[in-house]
Amino acid sequence: MKIYNTLSKQKEEFVPLEEGKVKMYVCGPTVYNLIHIGNARPMIVFDTVRRYMEYKGLEVNYVSNFTDVDDKIIKKAQEEGVESEVISERYIAECKKDMEGLNVRPATTHPKATREIDGMLDMISDLIDKGHAYGAADGTVYFRTRSFRGYGKLSHKNLDDLRGGNRSLLVSGEDQKEDPLDFVLWKPRKAGEPAWHSPWCDGRPGWHIECSVMSKRYLGDEIDIHAGGEDLVFPHHENEIAQSEAANGKPFARYWMHNAFLNIDNKKMSKSAGNFFTVRDISEKYDLQVLRFFMLSAHYRSPLNFSAELMEAASNGLERILTAAEKLRELQEKAKADDLTQQERHQLQEAATYMKKYEAAMEDDFNTADAIAAMFEFVKFTNIHANESSSHEYLTALRKQLQTMADICGLILEKKEELLDARIEQLIAERQAARKEKNFARADEIRNELLSQGILLEDTREGVKWKRA
Ligand code: AMP
Ligand code: ZN
Numbered sequence: 001m002k003i004y005n006t007l008s009k010q011k012e013e014f015v016p017l018e019e020g021k022v023k024m025y026v027c028g029p030t031v032y033n034l035i036h037i038g039n040a041r042p043m044i045v046f047d048t049v050r051r052y053m054e055y056k057g058l059e060v061n062y063v064s065n066f067t068d069v070d071d072k073i074i075k076k077a078q079e080e081g082v083e084s085e086v087i088s089e090r091y092i093a094e095c096k097k098d099m100e101g102l103n104v105r106p107a108t109t110h111p112k113a114t115r116e117i118d119g120m121l122d123m124i125s126d127l128i129d130k131g132h133a134y135g136a137a138d139g140t141v142y143f144r145t146r147s148f149r150g151y152g153k154l155s156h157k158n159l160d161d162l163r164g165g166n167r168s169l170l171v172s173g174e175d176q177k178e179d180p181l182d183f184v185l186w187k188p189r190k191a192g193e194p195a196w197h198s199p200w201c202d203g204r205p206g207w208h209i210e211c212s213v214m215s216k217r218y219l220g221d222e223i224d225i226h227a228g229g230e231d232l233v234f235p236h237h238e239n240e241i242a243q244s245e246a247a248n249g250k251p252f253a254r255y256w257m258h259n260a261f262l263n264i265d266n267k268k269m270s271k272s273a274g275n276f277f278t279v280r281d282i283s284e285k286y287d288l289q290v291l292r293f294f295m296l297s298a299h300y301r302s303p304l305n306f307s308a309e310l311m312e313a314a315s316n317g318l319e320r321i322l323t324a325a326e327k328l329r330e331l332q333e334k335a336k337a338d339d340l341t342q343q344e345r346h347q348l349q350e351a352a353t354y355m356k357k358y359e360a361a362m363e364d365d366f367n368t369a370d371a372i373a374a375m376f377e378f379v380k381f382t383n384i385h386a387n388e389s390s391s392h393e394y395l396t397a398l399r400k401q402l403q404t405m406a407d408i409c410g411l412i413l414e415k416k417e418e419l420l421d422a423r424i425e426q427l428i429a430e431r432q433a434a435r436k437e438k439n440f441a442r443a444d445e446i447r448n449e450l451l452s453q454g455i456l457l458e459d460t461r462e463g464v465k466w467k468r469a
Pocket of ligand 1: 027028029030031037038039040041042228229230231232259260261262263268269270
């Protein structure tokens with residue numbers, strides 16, 4: 001399995017620290033609003049990385065945080081006249097709903113920054129003791145960038161240029177820094193802001209220290225993969241490396257993965273630019289599976305432009321896959337022959353080549369675009385080579401392969417309506433059982449419940465039939 005590592009700017013063979021296990025940290029969203037579909041890109045792509053690794057038999061410890069203390073959260077709380085926590089908890093719950101719709105599995109752990117303050121105080125004290133951080137007169141604590149030799153290794157930036165450029169960015173109060181590249185580990189409280197006690201002042205942590213500490217707490221000093229959107233390379237991830245390596249004296253993450261932006265009119269989608277759609281907006285028009293499929297139809301390191309036409313194309317593409325899955329299911333249910341014929345045996349060998357292609361694409365830095373292309377080739381194959389005379393065993397094998405391909409991408413093969421159908425059948429069976437037991441009250445209750453959802457039942461000699469009103 002090859003992963004493009006931002007640190008080396010190369011694809012490298014993935015070798016986990018501990019055989020068979022993967023420690024992975026993905027920077028999560030700042031929760032002050034509904035997430036937009038740009039935020040959904042890292043969620044979807046790294047969930048797919050996790051799924052593929054699990055398919056390969058690796059055990060993945062997947063940690064993704066919620067940044068629940070931040071200027072934007074505080075501002076929103078002040079606007080609404082509530083505590084910051086009301087805002088962050090509200091949008092964590094909303095984010096989890098969106099993740100569920102996108103079939104993004106919950107992380108092994110979803111730490112929240114505000115619950116990890118003790119760890120942050122420990123790491124900051126440690127950095128001060130080791131000469132990597134210093135406190136200013138007003139109680140702010142800064143990381144001493146010059147003290148960390150590897151600073152700049154992830155973003156491959158020329159630090160002198162950065163220093164020159166940053167000088168113009170200095171705002172009042174920042175002149176207490178020793179170096180323009182020094183960054184905040186702890187900052188004093190302002191009126192009305194959430195704050196915690198510390199040896200330096202009552203205040204709150206800087207953003208970067210949060211991730212260093214949560215990664216250490218849940219995964220240890222050294223981890224396999226650290227991931228996020230490419231805007232996080234500098235300064236966020238560069239600063240995380242400086243903090244973690246200076247404090248722990250060990251290499252922090254071995255592989256750094258970054259997804260490219262989701263753009264709109266070739267500009268990064270972002271809240272501040274106002275050119276965004278929330279996941280919730282999209283869910284009003286499409287099943288969120290379509291959004292997931294759209295995201296995976298491009299390689300994660302390629303910029304992806306969002307448009308109505310491309311979403312329509314994704315919707316049609318996904319429909320082709322779902323229709324093929326449905327056809328296979330129907331054929332399998334009706335199959336007359338049980339066992340494989342000689343010819344089917346050969347055809348299954350051909351079918352396996354599409355799975356190999358799919359895997360080869362995923363092995364090559366998770367190229368989901370090519371993996372999906374292999375999935376389409378396989379769908380075409382099943383459309384040609386599966387029919388009424390196919391055996392049960394053959395159809396079972398084809399269904400299983402399509403299911404595996406879909407599972408790795410986190411796509412659900414059942415059409416929404418079918419799920420509903422299954423529920424109706426279940427209620428009808430329950431009603432029949434109630435009638436058998438002469439529990440007519442329950443039977444009527446079920447009939448009325450179905451009626452309220454527009455489902456009409458008809459008792460016929462062949463059994464119960466139903467239709468939508
Ligand atoms: P934020 O809430 O801004 O910290 O972002 C959460 C995650 O979404 C980070 O990994 C960002 O890099 C990522 N992200 C934000 N905007 C986009 C975008 N337009 N395209 C892709 N990823 C994004
Ligand atoms: Zn982070």
